[in-house]
Amino acid sequence: MKEINFDRYQKIVIKVGSALIAPDERACSAEYCLPIANFIKQCLKANKDIVIVSSGAVAAGFNQLGLTDHQLNLEQKQALAAIGQSIVIRHWQRFFDQEVAQVLLTIDDINNLKRAYNAQKTFKQLAQFGALPIVNENDTVVTEELKFGDNDMLAAQVAMLTDADLLLICSDVGGLYDDNPYLNPEARLITFIKPDDTQCQTYAQGSHNPRSMGGMLSKVQAALTATYKGIDCIICNGKTEAYNLLLLNQNPGSWFVAKPQTQVSTATSDKHNLS
Ligand SMILES: Nc1ncnc2c1ncn2[C@@H]1O[C@H](COP(=O)(O)OP(=O)(O)O)[C@@H](O)[C@H]1O
């Protein structure tokens, strides 16, 4: 098994799914966020730049209103996200001494040159202020990720925008298996995925969790998008010792290796060169 050189990653986007923010439907639980926060503190101490992409707003709104019926329509999810978003931000703030900063984005924003440039400048300034960006999709104005779980793809886009070298997707499963391990106990973890291995998508299915949106498919698509742009991606289980393994330079899950940028035409190779 190839060893990961964690020291070489300087800019890391960490995507935290609803499965970790709201385990067993306990929204904004500290159980799995505290270990993530401790890992982030170690990364910050090592002078790495960190951006969190956090889901969980719908789950937080759901709990806040004391709802029980999981059959939510799109408008209800949007409204719950609006109620839950500030709860998610307060949730993260309690783990950190420095300020956390709410950044609401859409993939359309990132595809728009002017807005992407503005967002890029904001991220740079937040880093200078020593504030920790917490990104979520703006669910009031777009609904794609509420349907397909595109917070994973948003995280890949944010990784490109911020010139990250690692996208770490933390979920409730060890990575990409050759079948959904929640349904098939015989499923085997795929630990190493070479660039351009689009075949691996065929293993990925939706989620077993009512509060999560995209399942493994949106994660694999996000991972392939990031690796095409030269960004390594690791999908790991945030309910385990994954972060400690990473700090020990060990692969904690499924490691999608970045495509060498010499193999990508210069026209498409810039992660997000807007200047
Ligand atoms: N091939 C697969 N390997 C691993 N997990 C899979 C696979 N296919 C589907 N899944 C599902 O994807 C889920 C993770 O996605 P999701 O629930 O959306 O998490 P998150 O809330 O972290 O985004 C797993 O819990 C599992 O049910």
Ligand SMILES: N[C@@H](CCC(=O)OP(=O)(O)O)C(=O)O
């Ligand atoms: N913006 C939504 C996230 C939807 C989503 O993609 O969720 P997940 O599949 O858990 O990453 C929320 O905060 O609830």
